[in-house]
Amino acid sequence: MPELPDVERFKRLLSANALRKTIERVEVSDARILGKLSARTFASRLRGAKLVAALRHGKHLMARIDRGGWLTLHFGLTGALCFVRSRAEAPPFTRVRLDFAGGGSLAYTNKRMIGRVGLAADAADFIVQERLGPDALDPLFDFAAFRAAVREVKRDVKSVLMDQAVIAGIGNIYSDEILYQARINPAERIERLAPGELKRLFRTMRAVLGKEGGLLLPQRRKGGRCPRCGAPLRAFKLGGRTSYCCRRCQGC
Numbered sequence: 001m002p003e004l005p006d007v008e009r010f011k012r013l014l015s016a017n018a019l020r021k022t023i024e025r026v027e028v029s030d031a032r033i034l035g036k037l038s039a040r041t042f043a044s045r046l047r048g049a050k051l052v053a054a055l056r057h058g059k060h061l062m063a064r065i066d067r068g069g070w071l072t073l074h075f076g077l078t079g080a081l082c083f084v085r086s087r088a089e090a091p092p093f094t095r096v097r098l099d100f101a102g103g104g105s106l107a108y109t110n111k112r113m114i115g116r117v118g119l120a121a122d123a124a125d126f127i128v129q130e131r132l133g134p135d136a137l138d139p140l141f142d143f144a145a146f147r148a149a150v151r152e153v154k155r156d157v158k159s160v161l162m163d164q165a166v167i168a169g170i171g172n173i174y175s176d177e178i179l180y181q182a183r184i185n186p187a188e189r190i191e192r193l194a195p196g197e198l199k200r201l202f203r204t205m206r207a208v209l210g211k212e213g214g215l216l217l218p219q220r221r222k223g224g225r226c227p228r229c230g231a232p233l234r235a236f237k238l239g240g241r242t243s244y245c246c247r248r249c250q251g252c
Helices: 004-017 039-046 123-129 143-150 157-162 172-182 195-209
Strands: 023-028 051-057 060-065 070-074 079-084 094-100 105-110 116-120 233-238 241-246
Touching: 004 051, 004 060, 004 079, 023 039, 039 116, 051 123, 060 123, 070 079, 070 123, 116 123, 143 195, 157 172, 172 195, 172 241
Parallel strands: none
Antiparallel strands: 023 094, 051 060, 060 070, 070 116, 079 105, 094 105, 233 241
């Protein structure tokens, strides 16, 4: 599932390849990805327009349209964004494709159709409507803001990290990575964390999300072992999601 670091890469791809180019053609191969928005309305708003700025908030990517409004992209479980040199190179499961004057296309793919593409009048209003908390990497979201956001929450720490209304951008995979590197049990109640643990959690969250790759990521599988001590990882259900952790390093 694309999470904040993945969507940040999509943002950079869009910024490098699609901004300030005239959209010559809009192809919607499966209108279900647009929800209640009709393919005709969607295409008419974008055809002949340009995308002039890109914004990411949590797992959502938005691009400002020069005529007004924003293109919105959410990637769900299997969504992705890619740039291809010709229409013929569009990858499988392309649901929306923007073809640019002069060549090149931006393709939104989504195998399982859990995700959506749409239009919004205002980015800030869209974030409110989606009930998103502060972006996990927002420079204004410092430790004081993080502590305030989780102060009244009484749940296991993993579910708090994954709650998009509390902090936007973290899903199942990166919550495991953050907690592993912070040496915190995913099932530990967040209100029981000591002040030093909470600060370590925040600092680790920012560090993990701000760089590519991770220690636990390659081992999140059956038979995976702890990158630190070599012990077999424990896999268990927490809030309906499979969590991975090390019994020795995290006490889980």
